[in-house]
Amino acid sequence: MILNSKSKVVLLLIVFLNLSFAFGQKSNKSGNNKPNILLILSDDHSFPHVGCYGDENVLKYNLTPNLDSFAKEGMRFTRAYTTAPQCAPSRTSIFTSCSPVSIDVSRFGEPSRKEVPFFTDVLRENGYWVGLDGRNHHLDGAIESKNPMINEVLTKEGMKNLEQRFDHVARFNTKGENFSKVPERFNTVLSEIPENKPFFLYFGFNQPHRSFDEDYEEINPNDLVLPPDFPDLPEIRKDYARYLSDVRDMDKCMGYVLKVLADRKLDKNTIVIFMGDNGDSLLRGKGTLAGRGIHVPLIVRWPGVVKGNVSSVALVSGEDIGPTLLDALGLNFKKEVSGISFLSVLKGTPTGNERKYVFAERGFHAGPLIRTDGLDLSRSVTSSQYHFVFNALPKQEFAQVDMVKTKAWEELLKSHSENTLGETYNRLYFYKERPIFELYDLNRDPFELNNLAGQKESIEIEKTLRNEMEAKMLKDHDFLPLPSDVIEYGKKKKAKTEE
Template sequence: MGGFSIDRRSAIVGAGGAVLSGLASAQAAARAGGGTSGSASRPNILWLVSEDNNPFIGAYGDKIAHTPNIDRLAREGVLYRNAYSNAPVCAPTRFAILTGIYPESCGPAHQMRAKAHLPSQLRTYPEHLRSAGYFCSNNHKTDYNCDVEPERIWSDQGKTAHWRDRPDRNQPFMSVFNYMTTHESRLLTPVTGRVGPEDVRVPRYLPDTDGIRGDYATYYNLMEKMDAQVGQQLAELEEDGLDEDTIVFYYSDNGGSLPRSKRYCYDEGLRCALIVRFPEKWKHLAPGAPGSEVRAPVSFVDLVPTVLSLAGLAVPGTMQGSAFLGESAKAAQPYAFGMRNRMDERYDFVRTVTDGRYRYIRNYLPHLPAVQYQAFAWLARGYQDWDRAFRAGRLDALQSRAFEPRPAIEFYDLESDPDQLSNLAEDPGQQGRISEMSAALDAHMLRINDNGFIPEGLGLMGWAESRVPGAYPLQDIMQLAAMAAQGDPANLVLLGENMEHDHPVMRYWAAKGCAILGAAARANEERILTVMRGDDVPQLRVAAAEAAARIGHEEEAADILGALMAQSECEWVRLQAINVLTLMGEAARPALPEIKAAAESDTVYYRNAARYLSAVLDGTYDPAMEIFEWDRIMKHPKPGGE
């Protein structure tokens, strides 16, 4: 067995300790056609993908996790110690996994729940593999954040899709199985099991409450259930006699779903598990012996080039990731890059880079708190407890930090400070490393033509649109946005001049810079009011209204934002307007009629934002109130109601 565990074909232990023996072998043989894959030149590839989890896994050193099947996979394969999603949420990350392209390179794929246009020259990995003779099945989540039609790109797509449905048992396959068991939504119904609330460690940035402890315990117990599903899939592979022909990947699609993880550019939002097992037949493709680990950072945008490389296919030059296995494998990359822009109904703009030891974070909108109310996230008791404690003044400085404005730059030593509490951005001893990582991030953003600076809804956004020569002067925009984020009054003159720039994105970031400065931007009052009252790009009027409100023109800003909500045909302009009104708090009251009308909208994020703000202004808001309406957006049943 070439060093692999001798129990490769032994029974697999499930979550409850029961032994998973043969799983309907006669039926399996009938479906699979019996026997092993006849492909001698290309491996089968199996992806086992779990939802919303950090490495709460024994093989990664978690002492209370019970994940025997994933642990076994790690003993028999190669564990990637520093694996990262490209966004701390599913849809943008799944765009990257499908295409090998960063989502922010093909806007609006970088926004959570959007529909980017994928040009024909950017083929998806199942299309590449099917052209080479592979049978490709996906069971069953898609969520690709673009206009790709899943039924067109997959050989078999849906809840029953399986390698066993390939018409020829000798045909190589690429099969994907997605497990919703650990999805954020599953936290909403407490799950008892091996781990209890008293067993967990509450990170220092969270208050120690029953709700938070309960969510952590539920999460561990869901991880155990998901591990059993992984074991069952491996058992099916072995029963079909395909394990010696198949390279198996296990990974999670993004970081965890506990407070300050999913949606946030800290390690707990971006760091994932990744394990790859190679059978004896394909061990020459492995980067190390069974049970070894790789510490160099890898990123999920690298998965597509890697799969094509393992299949012996050329990696298209349009793909921005790098193969880390197979014939086309590149040298280890020094960094992994991450991002966030809009998450559901809330806007933000963060870019980050890590080498596995240090994390550099750039907040382009530092006047916003990292944690803003989001209707879906607040269904969880942990977020409710955290919010309630903050509003009651019961949090200490570390626990309340997430609800307050941020520094433009954050820098953390992940080895000595895994919870990322001590910002080393001003540490003299770290300035060389910070400069190096900042430069690497800038170079990356330019290389991929980052669309994140374009306000949502502006026609300039998109793979083709933003690449028209002269249409999107990214380097100039990046310099202005970085200056805006500094919040330095010394930049007032330049910000004011750029509010009259010919390019709308330059005007936008000049207005945002004035909003970040707040009252200190009063010297640019005339220009701010001119843009707010009459710019022909409504997104710029919203940005200028935010700046105007912060220099003392709250009533006029609220009136203009309310009018944009009532009159704009663009849902993103309306959403941007209500986000600014939310930041204004009580000063948003003149727009209350428009806010009340928006609370009845059919547009889910707009409606959720309006219902929250309406409750705040009415004095009826409570963190436990269910603003989110499950059945109007989610495609799977509400937990507990299945």
């Protein structure tokens, strides 16, 4: 058969399309078309300390221009929470997609058992290169211990296993002299990834974890708007300014990382997740189950899938990150986890089956067993409107985690001793005994100053949240007594006293 010129062109086009399809199929099998994943955690960074959330202080000094630009390219969540107000259990929960209590990691620096899967295990089994770098991730226990026996036991029991679970494991401090080296470090890590292989990379920032630099770089402490639960004291203002300065440094690190990603032309095919690992180490923050301790920023950019500059009020827990990423790739854990995928929210097609409650817990941290900076046993449940807290150790003296050796804390103590602090702050920070139960209406009382627990008008709401908490505690095999048991004991004790 003799073909004319037009037929030849058509035939060549068909051959070209077939070859293109064949190569495309080969690419699919090798995983080249799978999105890369970059998970970035800031350290002790609570909501709303990013400009895109409308924080007055951040906006006034333009402290987070890189995160604000990043948010315009993705979805920012206004109701994201961590499962614990401490770094180690929170991060472990993110990787295991389980609550800390359910996998026995409620003690700070306690790694999960070797048989507990990470979502990165599933990624690796499906062709991903997986790596950890940046801020100490605590996933295999405390890095240093004065007792060598601890590391020996953890190693013997197979709980120190990151080297086996990840293709790259390293630690890098993004503060101090290393601050300017973040781009070089990030570039070096990316260079380790085999060509044509999708990757997952965790990269953690040390900012804004204490300690802070003494210089707050042109941030005027006297101009800051203090939250209503912060006493207006000079050292409290300076401490807050130093924290915000560290937030600014963290944002610069974020800018470095995003630029490297763009320079390598990886930005269009990489899901980037930015999240705080727990709340700030300021008053009623880190280590507490007050909102500031567990409410964190969460921003997700996924070009071509997630619309830019959108906000979501969906409740999200740190344990939901893994299931969402796996769901995006058509993958699942082999065993049940408590994390819930929010992929439908990211895609703008919520199904109505999204999370209705988020849960958090607090256990041992480090320090005195008689103060809350060392030990606290508490649980919380948060709905779209209410926050309910169960304090199992109501007589614990309040001491803010990581803050008790600062000038700000000393000034707070001094003001209290001189009886100049004020009734509200004395009640919050120097109680003789705190309430066993706390209930707050977040719509009317976002800073949680008015405890509604036990009031007649809120009995049904309190009961609903208490039931949800107890159901969670039962599922997790929680070691704490159930709130209803505490109530029943209180009734019996009161009746016996009245006799």
